[in-house]
Amino acid sequence: MIDYIKHQLELNQSSEVIKTNLIRAGWKHADIEEAFKQITSPPTIQNPTDDRSTDYKQVGNEPSLNKPKSVNVLSNLFLVLALLNIPGAFTGSAMVLILNHTMKSIPGGLEFSALKAMPFVGLISVPGMIAFPLLLLAALKIRSGSLSAWRLSLFILVMVIVVNIATGFLTRSLVNPIYQATTTF
Amino acid sequence: MSLTQIITFIFWIALFIFLFVSKKNFTLPDTKLSKKTVIFLVLVSIFVLGINISIFGVAYFKAYHPNYEYDKISQQTSYHVYQPSYLPPGIEQASKFYVEKKEFAGNKSSVRSAYDIPISSIAKGLKPIITVITQTQVDSSFDIKNYVLSTYKGDNPPNIQPITLPNFPNRQAYLQTGGFAKTVYVIATDNVFISIASPKETEENLQKIANSLR
Numbered sequence: 001m002i003d004y005i006k007h008q009l010e011l012n013q014s015s016e017v018i019k020t021n022l023i024r025a026g027w028k029h030a031d032i033e034e035a036f037k038q039i040t041s042p043p044t045i046q047n048p049t050d051d052r053s054t055d056y057k058q059v060g061n062e063p064s065l066n067k068p069k070s071v072n073v074l075s076n077l078f079l080v081l082a083l084l085n086i087p088g089a090f091t092g093s094a095m096v097l098i099l100n101h102t103m104k105s106i107p108g109g110l111e112f113s114a115l116k117a118m119p120f121v122g123l124i125s126v127p128g129m130i131a132f133p134l135l136l137l138a139a140l141k142i143r144s145g146s147l148s149a150w151r152l153s154l155f156i157l158v159m160v161i162v163v164n165i166a167t168g169f170l171t172r173s174l175v176n177p178i179y180q181a182t183t184t185f
Numbered sequence: 186m187s188l189t190q191i192i193t194f195i196f197w198i199a200l201f202i203f204l205f206v207s208k209k210n211f212t213l214p215d216t217k218l219s220k221k222t223v224i225f226l227v228l229v230s231i232f233v234l235g236i237n238i239s240i241f242g243v244a245y246f247k248a249y250h251p252n253y254e255y256d257k258i259s260q261q262t263s264y265h266v267y268q269p270s271y272l273p274p275g276i277e278q279a280s281k282f283y284v285e286k287k288e289f290a291g292n293k294s295s296v297r298s299a300y301d302i303p304i305s306s307i308a309k310g311l312k313p314i315i316t317v318i319t320q321t322q323v324d325s326s327f328d329i330k331n332y333v334l335s336t337y338k339g340d341n342p343p344n345i346q347p348i349t350l351p352n353f354p355n356r357q358a359y360l361q362t363g364g365f366a367k368t369v370y371v372i373a374t375d376n377v378f379i380s381i382a383s384p385k386e387t388e389e390n391l392q393k394i395a396n397s398l399r
Binding site: 007008011013017018021024025067068070071073074077078080081084085087088089090092093096097100107108109110111112113114115116117118119122125128129132133136137140141144145146147148149150153154157160161164 | 189192193196197199200201203204206207208210211212213214215216217218222226229230233234236237240241243244245247248249251252253279280281282283285297298299303304305307308
């Protein structure tokens with residue numbers, strides 16, 4: 001709690017707001033006042049057997065332990081979703097390298113010439129490239145348990161879904177004519 | 186849809202619902218991300234973007250600025266490698282110059298290059314008009330007509346008629362028609378035997394290509 005108060009004071013947050021937030025997070029009024037006293041008064045050597053000092057250690061340095069479990073679960077879910085997007089972030093590049101390897105195995109095959117037929121292959125990686133870092137940001141930011149972090153995470157999730165769906169439709173609409181053309185031979 | 190896509194889609198929905206249900210729990214004050222976290226996120230983003238941009242950058246550049254490896258192949262051969270300065274409209278070089286390790290005109294290897302409509306046109310459904318130029322050095326006594334007839338194994342021999350190519354005056358030059366592919370044969374002054382074959386290209390265009398060989 002002390003670290004949290006110090007951090008908030010560094011961010012120029014008023015004492016009243018900090019106290020209100022701490023009370024809302026479940027801290028006792030007396031503990032909060034004691035913490036403020038410790039921060040504002042010069043450091044003193046505490047008795048190691050002092051019950052109050054051990055209480056703080058048990059409760060934690062900031063109200064994160066009082067965070068609802070759902071906040072941490074959501075953070076972990078965002079993290080899993082971010083990890084699931086790693087393959088997508090590199091699918092396009094992998095496809096280009098595999099196609100190039102195939103072209104190179106043909107005598108006289110020109111490097112990356114397949115890209116001239118399918119220049120949109122680069123699009124395949126775009127959703128993953130966008131989603132992976134943004135979902136990671138959401139996973140880390142949402143841990144604060146604030147409403148603004150919730151809003152940011154919702155915005156990122158919606159954006160990732162929209163970009164994925166849009167790119168999927170776009171790629172499909174570009175691939176289908178090529179597939180139909182090549183199957184007519 | 187791939188398995189990863191299905192799992193991701195299920196996650197989207199689950200996360201979306203869970204996010205709305207949990208909104209009431211987000212009452213804590215906002216805290217900034219630590220410097221270490223910000224640096225980590227920036228590095229991850231640079232890594233993901235960097236790899237993709239590098240691969241696609243190199244790939245697109247090489248796709249649109251191909252290296253036909255003419256110089257490399259010229260250094261590998263003891264004879265001059267001819268390349269056409271004229272290609273029919275809509276035709277472009279479709280392969281590198283490469284050494285084919287198969288018997289051709291009595292030699293164990295030859296230099297080949299292919300020409301065709303752009304690969305993007307093939308993807309749009311246009312039919313290929315592939316032309317292959319094969320060349321190797323032969324003896325001064327090499328006879329094109331005898332060679333062509335000796336390589337033919339069918340009942341009906343191909344139609345071979347002599348032609349005149351202004352680019353190769355007083356040199357043997359023939360046009361073969363009637364088979365699977367039309368072919369122009371010519372022996373250059375430095376005894377490089379060149380064959381220009383295509384199943385679809387016109388005889389006129391094959392002769393124009395032959396005349397443009399430098």
